[in-house]
Amino acid sequence: MRFQGKLYKDGKFWLVEVPVFAAMTQGRTRKNALMMIADWFATMLDRPDFAVTVYEGNEGNFEIAASDTKAMVGLLLQRQRQVHGLSLAAAAERLGVKSRNAYARYEQGSSIPTIEKLDKLLRAVSGGRDFVLSPSAIGNARQEEQ
Numbered sequence: 001m002r003f004q005g006k007l008y009k010d011g012k013f014w015l016v017e018v019p020v021f022a023a024m025t026q027g028r029t030r031k032n033a034l035m036m037i038a039d040w041f042a043t044m045l046d047r048p049d050f051a052v053t054v055y056e057g058n059e060g061n062f063e064i065a066a067s068d069t070k071a072m073v074g075l076l077l078q079r080q081r082q083v084h085g086l087s088l089a090a091a092a093e094r095l096g097v098k099s100r101n102a103y104a105r106y107e108q109g110s111s112i113p114t115i116e117k118l119d120k121l122l123r124a125v126s127g128g129r130d131f132v133l134s135p136s137a138i139g140n141a142r143q144e145e146q
Contacts, residue, residue: 001072002055002063002136007033018064020131021079034062045071057138073118074109081107081125094124 005018007030014033017024025040027033038052041064051067066072081091088100088107095103105111106121113121115133122131 001069002065002138003072003076004137005037005062005064007056007060007062016062021076022083023079037064041066041072041075044075047071055136055138061137063136063138068109070109070112073112074107077121077125078107080122084126086125091125095120 003018003020005016005023007014007016009015010026013026013028014030015024015026016033016037018037021041023037023040023044025033025036027036034054034056038054041052042050045066045068047068049067050071053065055063055065057063081088086094088104092098092100092103097103103121103124106113106117119131123129
């Protein structure tokens with residue numbers, strides 16, 4: 001699973017962002033900026049053996065992939081919940097479950113939701129906002145990794 005990002009020049013710095021995670025950083029060069037966004041994810045997740053791969057595309061587009069999909073989905077849910085100012089209890093209430101642990105296990109990466117469940121979880125923490133899933137615009141991951 002990959003997540004789209006955008007890289008662009010602003011004055012003497014390169015800005016890099018992955019909007020769905022509300023993640024943004026900068027660097028003095030394109031390469032440095034992309035390294036910084038990979039580091040942002042590694043720092044946020046702080047898990048042993050967690051690795052991030054950045055796939056650079058055309059026109060400032062790139063994609064982020066990680067060695068641990070559960071952790072990335074968990075971070076996505078956590079960031080969306082935080083951006084929308086919700087507590088774990090409020091997220092669980094929006095899902096219609098009594099225990100915040102029912103929601104928290106997804107954020108912690110101990111469970112990976114189905115696509116249908118991920119849609120429900122994201123809608124609960126992001127106020128019903130839609131998310132678009134699309135095939136990679138940068139190429140086949142297996143070909144790039146070989």
